[in-house]
Amino acid sequence: MIKNAEAILKQITQGVYVISVNNGKQKNAFTAAWVMQVSFDPLLICFSINPEHHSYSLLKKGGVCCISVLKKKQATVAAHFGKSSRQDKMAGYSWLETSTQAPALEDSLAYFDCRVDHYSDAGDHKLVICSVIDAAILNKGEPMLYRDTGDMDSSSDLYE
Numbered sequence: 001m002i003k004n005a006e007a008i009l010k011q012i013t014q015g016v017y018v019i020s021v022n023n024g025k026q027k028n029a030f031t032a033a034w035v036m037q038v039s040f041d042p043l044l045i046c047f048s049i050n051p052e053h054h055s056y057s058l059l060k061k062g063g064v065c066c067i068s069v070l071k072k073k074q075a076t077v078a079a080h081f082g083k084s085s086r087q088d089k090m091a092g093y094s095w096l097e098t099s100t101q102a103p104a105l106e107d108s109l110a111y112f113d114c115r116v117d118h119y120s121d122a123g124d125h126k127l128v129i130c131s132v133i134d135a136a137i138l139n140k141g142e143p144m145l146y147r148d149t150g151d152m153d154s155s156s157d158l159y160e
């Protein structure tokens with residue numbers, strides 16, 4: 001294992017996002033940092049998801065998601081959606097309807113409404129490559145940076 005892997009990997013600049021999913025009957029949302037644009041034409045965004053997440057099963061069934069960009073001061077939002085819960089994690093937050101039915105977080109900087117194009121295996125995660133169906137800026141502000149979240153995702157143990 002690389003020494004200091006966690007600190008070195010945090011030198012890769014990443015934002016923090018809330019990704020909502022909808023399987024047609026049930027919705028959920030989780031916090032993600034491993035998100036990036038991967039194509040101009042067609043416009044594709046990719047994210048990496050642990051297949052053990054509740055959201056993954058809903059995503060596989062529904063094939064849609066919405067990626068909302070968190071602001072700098074939304075650490076409590078990131079922490080809330082970063083915890084797994086079979087109860088309605090989305091309650092108490094305001095959501096905007098989108099064309100895919102995966103809702104956008106109203107109090108976010110921007111959203112990307114997406115349909116899954118394909119999946120790819122990536123070690124203990126799955127890469128989800130998504131076509132962007134719609135996108136919009138919602139609010140002004142600076143984006144949250146993953147490196148500023150410390151060990152909110154409890155990932156430090158995973159580098160040992």
Ligand SMILES: Cc1cc2nc3c(=O)[nH]c(=O)nc-3n(C[C@H](O)[C@H](O)[C@H](O)COP(=O)(O)O)c2cc1C
Nearest residue numbers: 030031032033034049050053054055082083084153
């Ligand atoms: C700051 C932060 C970043 C995270 N990034 C990711 C990520 O990129 N991919 C992922 O699969 N999980 C990521 N997680 C973990 C999930 O958000 C977390 O396991 C969540 O409980 C999954 O929710 P679910 O089981 O309700 O779907 C992150 C958590 C935090 C707090």
